[in-house]
Amino acid sequence: xxxxxxxxxxxxxxxxxxxxxxxxxxxxxxxxxxxxxxxxxxxxxxxxxxxxxxxxxxxxxxxxxxxxxxxxxxxxxxxxxxxxxxxxxxxxxxxxxxxxxxxxxxxxxxxxxxxxxxxxxxxxxxxxxxxxxxxxxxxxxxxxxxxxxxxxxxxxxxxxxxxxxxxxxxxxxxxxxxxxxxxxxxxxxxxxxxxxxxxxxxxxxxxxxxxxxxxxxxxxxxxxxxxxxxxxxxxxxxxxxxxxxxxxxxxxxxxxxxxxxxxxxxxxxxxxxxxxxxxxxxxxxxxxxxxxxxxxxxxxxxxxxxx
Amino acid sequence: xxxxxxxxxxxxxxxxxxxxxxxxxxxxxxxxxxxxxxxxxxxxxxxxxxxxxxxxxxxxxxxxxxxxxxxxxxxxxxxxxxxxxxxxxxxxxxxxxxxxxxxxxxxxxxxxxxxxxxxxxxxxxxxxxxxxxxxxxxxxxxxxxxxxxxxxxxxxxxxxxxxxxxxxxxxxxxxxxxxxxxxxxxxxxxxxxxxxxxxxxxxxxxxxxxxxxxxxxxxxxxxxxxxxxxxxxxxxxxxxxxxxxxxxxxxxxxxxxxxxxxxxxxxxxxxxxxxxxxxxxxxxxxxxxxxxxxxxxxxxxxxxxxxxxxxxxxxxxxxxxxxxxxxxxxxxx
Amino acid sequence: xxxxxxxxxxxxxxxxxxxxxxxxxxxxxxxxxxxxxxxxxxxxxxxxxxxxxxxxxxxxxxxxxxxxxxxxxxxxxxxxxxxxxxxxxxxxxxxxxxxxxxxxxxxxxxxxxxxxxxxxxxxxxxxxxxxxxxxxxxxxxxxxxxxxxxxxxxxxxxxxxxxxxxxxxxxxxxxxxxxxxxxxxxxxxxxxxxxxxxxxxxxxxxxxxxxxxxxxxxxxxxxxxxxxxxxxxxxxxxxxxxxxxxxxxxxxxxxxxxxxxxxxxxxxxxxxxxxxxxxxxxxxxxxxxxxxxxxxxxxxxxxxxxxxxxxxxxxxxxxxxxxxxxxxxxxxxxxxx
Numbered sequence: 001x002x003x004x005x006x007x008x009x010x011x012x013x014x015x016x017x018x019x020x021x022x023x024x025x026x027x028x029x030x031x032x033x034x035x036x037x038x039x040x041x042x043x044x045x046x047x048x049x050x051x052x053x054x055x056x057x058x059x060x061x062x063x064x065x066x067x068x069x070x071x072x073x074x075x076x077x078x079x080x081x082x083x084x085x086x087x088x089x090x091x092x093x094x095x096x097x098x099x100x101x102x103x104x105x106x107x108x109x110x111x112x113x114x115x116x117x118x119x120x121x122x123x124x125x126x127x128x129x130x131x132x133x134x135x136x137x138x139x140x141x142x143x144x145x146x147x148x149x150x151x152x153x154x155x156x157x158x159x160x161x162x163x164x165x166x167x168x169x170x171x172x173x174x175x176x177x178x179x180x181x182x183x184x185x186x187x188x189x190x191x192x193x194x195x196x197x198x199x200x201x202x203x204x205x206x207x208x209x210x211x212x213x214x215x216x217x218x219x220x221x222x223x224x225x226x227x228x229x230x231x232x233x234x235x236x237x238x239x240x241x242x243x244x245x246x247x248x249x250x251x252x253x254x255x256x257x258x259x260x261x262x263x264x265x266x267x268x269x270x271x272x273x274x275x276x277x278x279x280x281x282x283x284x285x286x287x288x289x290x291x292x293x294x295x296x297x298x299x300x301x302x303x304x305x306x307x
Numbered sequence: 308x309x310x311x312x313x314x315x316x317x318x319x320x321x322x323x324x325x326x327x328x329x330x331x332x333x334x335x336x337x338x339x340x341x342x343x344x345x346x347x348x349x350x351x352x353x354x355x356x357x358x359x360x361x362x363x364x365x366x367x368x369x370x371x372x373x374x375x376x377x378x379x380x381x382x383x384x385x386x387x388x389x390x391x392x393x394x395x396x397x398x399x400x401x402x403x404x405x406x407x408x409x410x411x412x413x414x415x416x417x418x419x420x421x422x423x424x425x426x427x428x429x430x431x432x433x434x435x436x437x438x439x440x441x442x443x444x445x446x447x448x449x450x451x452x453x454x455x456x457x458x459x460x461x462x463x464x465x466x467x468x469x470x471x472x473x474x475x476x477x478x479x480x481x482x483x484x485x486x487x488x489x490x491x492x493x494x495x496x497x498x499x500x501x502x503x504x505x506x507x508x509x510x511x512x513x514x515x516x517x518x519x520x521x522x523x524x525x526x527x528x529x530x531x532x533x534x535x536x537x538x539x540x541x542x543x544x545x546x547x548x549x550x551x552x553x554x555x556x557x558x559x560x561x562x563x564x565x566x567x568x569x570x571x572x573x574x575x576x577x578x579x580x581x582x583x584x585x586x587x588x589x590x591x592x593x594x595x596x597x598x599x600x601x602x603x604x605x606x607x608x609x610x611x612x613x614x615x616x617x618x619x620x621x622x623x624x625x626x627x628x629x630x631x632x633x634x635x636x637x638x639x640x
Numbered sequence: 641x642x643x644x645x646x647x648x649x650x651x652x653x654x655x656x657x658x659x660x661x662x663x664x665x666x667x668x669x670x671x672x673x674x675x676x677x678x679x680x681x682x683x684x685x686x687x688x689x690x691x692x693x694x695x696x697x698x699x700x701x702x703x704x705x706x707x708x709x710x711x712x713x714x715x716x717x718x719x720x721x722x723x724x725x726x727x728x729x730x731x732x733x734x735x736x737x738x739x740x741x742x743x744x745x746x747x748x749x750x751x752x753x754x755x756x757x758x759x760x761x762x763x764x765x766x767x768x769x770x771x772x773x774x775x776x777x778x779x780x781x782x783x784x785x786x787x788x789x790x791x792x793x794x795x796x797x798x799x800x801x802x803x804x805x806x807x808x809x810x811x812x813x814x815x816x817x818x819x820x821x822x823x824x825x826x827x828x829x830x831x832x833x834x835x836x837x838x839x840x841x842x843x844x845x846x847x848x849x850x851x852x853x854x855x856x857x858x859x860x861x862x863x864x865x866x867x868x869x870x871x872x873x874x875x876x877x878x879x880x881x882x883x884x885x886x887x888x889x890x891x892x893x894x895x896x897x898x899x900x901x902x903x904x905x906x907x908x909x910x911x912x913x914x915x916x917x918x919x920x921x922x923x924x925x926x927x928x929x930x931x932x933x934x935x936x937x938x939x940x941x942x943x944x945x946x947x948x949x950x951x952x953x954x955x956x957x958x959x960x961x962x963x964x965x966x967x968x969x970x971x972x973x974x975x976x977x
Contacts, residue, residue: 016463190421194484197379199408200438208434212425366829367800473918503684504856505915508900512912530829537902537912556908574834576859577904580882588838589831591785592799 031292038288044281048274052102055095063088063096063248072264082266085256094271097248101230102278104164104249108229111168113222116175121206121214123176124183134180137173145170146232150241158244167232171225178221182214216289223286227279234275250275318354319524320378320492325351325387327370327377331597345596347373349548351387355492360518360525362539362556364532364571368593370548371528375494378526379413380404409439412485416497418477422469428455428480429465435488454483457520458513475506479513486517494526499534511538532575536560541629544568547604548596554630564632566609603635611636644716645672646850647696647735647818653709654688654695663922665691667874668710670949673818676848678840680865680882682855682897686919687871689854693820696852697737698727714818733763736811740823742803746795752779752806753791756813763814778809783839801832808839818850825860837864858898862886867955870894873919873930876949880956888970890952890963892935895970929961937962 032038061079067087075082081090123133140148152166186192187210195205230250236242237251238258245252250271257267328344348370355361365371377384380396389396396407415421422431432451436442442450455464458479469477478498485493498514499507515538518525529535535542536556543553544565552565563569570587589608594600600607606616613635621635654666666688673679683689691700698719700706712719719730739745747755756778757771766774772791779787782805795803804824811819821840825833841864844851853865861868861882868885870878870893878891889895899913917934920926926933932942941961949959952967960966 017466020463020466189423190415190417191423193376193381194413194415194421194481195434195438197381197408197413198435198438198488199405200434204438209423209426213423215425366831475918503919504858504897505684505900506918508902508912508914511902512914515911532830533902533904536904537906537908560904570831572904574830575904576833576837576857576863578858578862578886578898578901580862580886586834586838588834592801592832593829 035288035292037284038292041281041284041286041288044277045285048098048278048281049102051095052098055098059089059092059095061089061092063092064246065089072260072267074264075266081270082264084253084267085260085264090253090266090270093248093253094250094274097250097253097271098274100160100243100247100249101233101251101275104160104167104233104243105226105230105278107164108167108171108233109222109226111164112171112175112225113218115168116172117179117211117214117218119172119176120179121183121211124180125187125202125206125210130180133176137176140169141173141177146235146239149232149236150239153236153241158241160243160247163233163236163242167229170232171229174225175218175221178217179214182217183210186210186213220286220290223282223289227282227286230275230278316356319357319391320355321388321390322354322378323352323388323390325374325377325389326385327373327382328385343597346548346599347596348377349599351545351548351550353543353550353553355524355526357491357524358518358522359540360527360538362535362542363526363528363545364530364535364542365545366530366571366593368547368596369545370596371545372496374545375413375496375526375528379408379411379494405439409488410491412488412490412493414478414481414485414493414495414498416501418474418481418501419469421481422477424469427466427468428460428472431469431480432484432487435484439488441488451483451487454487457486457517458483473506474502475509478502478510482510482513482517486521486523489521490523492524492526494528496528497530498527500529500531507534514538532571544571547593547599549604549633551605551634552630552632554627554632558627558630562627562630564626564630564637565605565634566611566636567605570610603633643675646675646677646715647673647852648713649692649696649710650713651710652692652695652712654691654700655707655709657705657707661923665874665922666695669871669874669876671869671876671879673850673852675817675850676844677867678844678851678853678865680853680855680861680868681871682858682861682868683871684856684919686873686922688874689871690822692871693737693822693852693854696820697731697735698722699737701727732759732811732816733814734816735818735820736814736816737820737822738804738807738811738824740826742800742807743795745807746803746810748795751792751794752798752810756791756806756810759810760813774813775809778812779806781812781843782806782809783835784809800828801835804828804836805839808836808843812843812847815847816849818852820852820854822854823856824853826855826857833860840864858886858901870897873925874922875930875959876957877931877959878957884953884956887974888967890956890958890967890970891931891960892937892962892966893931895966896934896936929959931960937966 065088067083070083070087071085073079073083079089079091081094084090084093119133123130149166149170152169153162156162156166192205192209195209233242233249234251234254237249238255240255242251243249253271254268257264261268325348327348328346330341331343331345332341351374353361363371363374373382376382378389378396384397387397391407394403394407399407429448429451432454433447436447436450441447452462452465460476460479460483472480499510502510511534514525517523527535527538539556541553541555542559543550544567545551546567552559552563552568559568560572563572570589573585573587587610591608594607602618603609603616603621606612609616615635619635621633621638623631623633624637626632626637649672650670651668652666652670653664653668656663656665669692671679681689681692694700695708696712696719701724708720714730714735719727722730746752753772753775756775757768760766760771760774761768776787776791779790784790784802784805798806825836828836837860840851843849853861855861865882867881868879869876870891872893878885878889878894885894886898889898896913896915900915902912915934920933928944929935929938929942929947932938935942947959947961949957951957952963
């Protein structure tokens, strides 16, 4: 091949690449838009994230500023969602709490997904390692998640970071299990054998050929963990072992509200609604991702026979 | 290629006494100890000469695929030697094994599971070059483009994903992946059996064109006897882990010696309704490779079985030039 | 012909609703099967041969996404008009089917004997004991050794060939008038395939059962069938008795198929004949003749107008503009050789 020819070919190649990428992106977008579940979930998540990021600049109160005179005021013009038992503005605390709760959820999902992926990939690939790692995971999964989290927080000390670490450890086995089972399936595929026949190293096979194929169940599981972590953090706070006061989180707002639930309904209802919304959005998105990446559950056109 | 030339020249690959036993574990797994062995490949020897095609035929479970995979060290052999140049493939490890793997490539049966669904065709084809660190990224792309052209793929296929292709095209991609590193030997395991009839002939012709162009040596494993006959210079017939007959194609079809080969050839349906032929219908089923019959492995189904067949393993003998057969019927004085 | 055929398929169309819109998998096919006759249906994947067989038994009904057109007359009654209850009486009793993969069509948790006995009891109202005895008899008929023992075994304990025999025994239980065999030997080894083909021929001769034998293997067709239907992309392109079809194919697709398979007595130094290109997908059917884009004979007319399906000689129907020309060529070729 002469230089001119190969240059022309390369030019052609980059053009082809661009048109194809565009085409594939359009196809992805169409699938995304036609997937109602995914769309709803994503909109909810985007709105709540925006609420957590932009919200603090819109509210006029300080989340820690107490005003004993205005304790437990119902929702009104001055305090849109009312005040809590220390006279702090509830809307402000929920907005700042969103940062903490979503931050905890996201970090936990990230930590457990990353660690779980490594553990899952290696125990799926190496049979000997599997025996050891999976028994440890079994052990961790045998203890109820919330007990384990309480024990870990108690050992590490009550700090937001420690709550994240504790919850991360709690959820690692769930990710590891799923990645491992995906790995077990993929490692038997012929294309992995083809790579072995080429002489590819184990690390190359694991990270470049198996890992991409475990990504979709991993992402789905991660969204569920995100949701689960928000709930578990709320439960921990509710039990007094979560994000320590006076930092607001949806969980400890609920905890404070529990004491005055008959006098001030707004303290439990508003953070509760937000938790439900977020978890729902994440679960929708998770289900949507699963539908989108799984060719078998592709959109089937249900149409009744004419006769 | 004349047979005298074959005999005097040093073979490219010389497989001697290859055995592959798979242990069968009891219900307790490794704890219960080994219950027995599945003798998938049992003492197989053959030579592969540069530029030729050796076809391996046999029915499912005869060990032909295991043999191909063992030679590539995808599973470790139980015993035997495979001499390539002056090295024994079965003794190599690490860097040396990697070097040899560049010379020996494989084409797989299933065109659907042999390509990673998450990778673009370009990535799939450049991967072997990256593994063997050949060239820089630009050179690799050029080499891949050249190979894609050779196997009949278009430029815009480079960025497509495997699911966008039909079975025949996927098999072309598989072929390109094997050939992109310039191998000497290509082991193809049922490369056309998953394809439609009209696509099958396209791939067979392509295999032959590429062999002529790159002077490739093929080990062609298949169960379709007429396909093997068409593409092979020599053919080995396997039954229950053993090579029962090995001969140049013409010799094997003109004069099949082993009773199993005779039955196998007669069982192939011929697309010509006017030629009604006598089929040799074999009795019974293939015995389990876990405890193969004593003596000659074929005696349980053999129409010619004699008393000696039940007791003694028949020796391999050269019944005609280059025509090896293992059967007591021909050892009689 | 005075007696009406056993099965007559008339302008059958099968449409599916899919993600890509309405797809016509079978587009207006007509053929018939006489009592006691074996008809081969040949074609590559996606030609609609399996869909046709499933349509005859209305096995596609459960999916809401199918729509039929045309007529399937079985002994004069249109199967497409029958209610589901009527269809259930036909299935197994009158028309039976065997599949490529016998393992997935046998229930893994019941012994083969009880599965055969069950279908006997269902259709013939006999006692359990009598049914079991009959099951042993049927297994013996299909050439299974030691049927008294095998009758208590489970599908996974049998080899592929044995399973296919058990499937055949099961279909024989009710002595159907028509047997549809969908690639029954594709998954089997040649020596086992030879055994099964022999068994099917024998049953056809003894029981006078009509058969539709669906396959992609022309060799099997040549050995087994008396009449052959060749399908391409949802249509029948050629139909003839087996001798005529193999001696004088008139459709370029049939001709190409026959030349492209390596044969046991062909010249090995010759390259294989190739049908260029690929089978188009069903959502992208060419205008004009469906085979035109791959056809060496195709001219302007072929690309523009679809040819009619016409009878060119007695019992020899072809869908091609150039059928006469190809017939002449074949004749000249046979003179030379």
